[in-house]
Amino acid sequence: MSVFKIEKLCYSYDNGKKLVLDNINYEFEKGKTYAIMGKSGTGKTTLLSLMSGLDVPMSGKILYNDIDISKINENKYRSNHVGVIFQSLNLLPHLTALENVELSMDISDIKIKNKKEHALKILAKVGLDEEKANRRVLRLSGGEQQRVAIARTLSYNPDVILADEPTGNLDAVNEKQVLDIFKDLAKNDNKCVIIVTHSENISNEVDTVYNLEKQILNNN
């Protein structure tokens, strides 16, 4: 059963002058990894913004568990149901890795008794020990910051993880490690992981690859 469904989705910039997404239809399931690929300007990041509720489509629907996300409170949707890993990570630099993760839990409705312990556990799961967890994020490497961003999305246990170029700034070793985390989340935690990427390495590893060519999402 699909957790995420896109129906006849259209989006354009400049008041309809520049059509980016035209009549997109597809479904995403839990327990699988997806890669959305395409040349620059084909609307990959736009699609991710629409799926994360940061933007609204011109027409069409995005269904989360068969509910139109426009009917769901956008804050609740982003803080509980989908986890977004932004291309620029969007971590709060004045906070530590641990505080960034804790803040996400605070914002969400998740009920956890010991948030700090839970955050440390998640950070450990993505490969960051307590010493690094207590560092300000600016004092972590790019790969470590990427893990913090992943940990932040995992902290409130969303069904869907949306990642925008998550390995864009990482070396091959870190790219492999991050990809392994995503695969693990899909297989073991039954998450639906959707990755917007240019990376061939990722496209080779995920369950399904979609190409956003000619504004149509194609099942590879």
Next chain:
Amino acid sequence: MYIIKNAFKSITRSKIRNVLIGIIIVVVATASCIALSIKNAANEVEQSYLDSYNVTAQLSLDRGALRNNAKSSTTTTETFDPKAFMSNVKNVSAENIMIYGVSDYVKSYLLSIQTNMDSTTLTKVSDTVATTNTTGNGGPQMQGRVEFTNASSGDFKVIGYKTLDSMTQFINSTYKITSGSMFSIDSTNNSCVISVELAEKNNLAVGSTLVLNNPNSAAESYTFTVTGIYEDTSTDSEFSMFSGSSNQILTTYTSLNSIATTSNLVESTKLNIQTNATFNLVSADVVDAFTAQLKTKGLSEYYTVTTNLESFNQSIAPLENLSSFATTFLIIVLLIGGSILVILNMLNIRERKYEIGVLRAIGMKKHIVLSQFVIELLMVTSISIILGGVIGSVASVPIANNMLQSEISSQETTQTEVSNNFGGGPSPTNATQGKNTMMRAFGKSANVDYVDKINAVVDVKILLQLGLIGLVLTIVSSSISMIFISRYTPLKILSNRT
């Protein structure tokens, strides 16, 4: 709870900015605290002074109205006869005063009558013609003379008092009995007290008798018995020289009224009796109502009611100026302080735009983001307001009193210049409140008893007002955050950054 934690972290993260904001708010709070305490204390002192102030009213002849009426009622072919015209103006008699005095607006009234008489057996002390008003609190009573007919002259002024209260010079110790005693106020046997100068000049002692004549009819004479001799202790040399107190013969209202009744039997030579009255009103608020009531009771249209509120207003003028200055200062400080805070907050928001975008992108609600910003400012404001309140409470009393003294000096300089240039201006003095002077007797304004001290302490009311100012400043300066946060979407903020 996490918002407070985040707010606290943000404050400690941006120490310099928050210290700067804190300093500005401390300055605003200190200035506001001082201004509020001055304003508050000035208002309280003014109100309490007004409450304790004995508001008095006198009846004055409105010479302007008389003149205008005389001109309008005289045709070009007629010759204006002021005496005839004045005779038509209805006089205010002692009986009228007693009727007017029975009023809800009047606490009490002081009544005396007076006339000038001659004597063939007495030698006057000086050439001064006594014209002193001696009733009431030293104010100019019956500034327009009640009687205009039979305008007689006389070397001796005879004053008849209705009550002992009316003998204000004895009450405030300007006059002191040095020999004998005061007559009984109810006596009808022409008992009197005279000045020590008059007694010495004529070898009079307690128990002596003196004979006074109607200046219009030498054959009409009245005998008075001296029961006491008084001394005028006034130290004002100007006053002593012209007061004419030496040639006064003070007696009871009943005695003098009896003489007047006898004299009135012959219209052409009757004594010119003047009525002096002061009404002690229940409050300053009833002046208009009392005036209206007097008109309904038959007071002539040519009389006006004058009060001592001018003196009150002069006394509190420095206070009012101080209060007005404090209000203006408060407004300016709040406007400047508020503007600086708004600008600092705008810079703060610009600086933290990314943070807002991230928080909104990960699902923090708008109002929670806004709450965090408001709480941050509220924390800084609260600490600063407390500091400002402490500094203000220490500084307010000395600053307020220094400013008041400066204001009084300024007022005194102005009054002195008025006095020097025009004469008759109020003489500035540091006299204590309530001191009565006789300057008014000569048409000279009374000394101004300035309120020269206020207790501008910071109390709960001012602290609450300060708290309110802090809250308003926080809300006003947070309004920029409110607009920004409600207008921008997280995607817009983050994509701009990207």
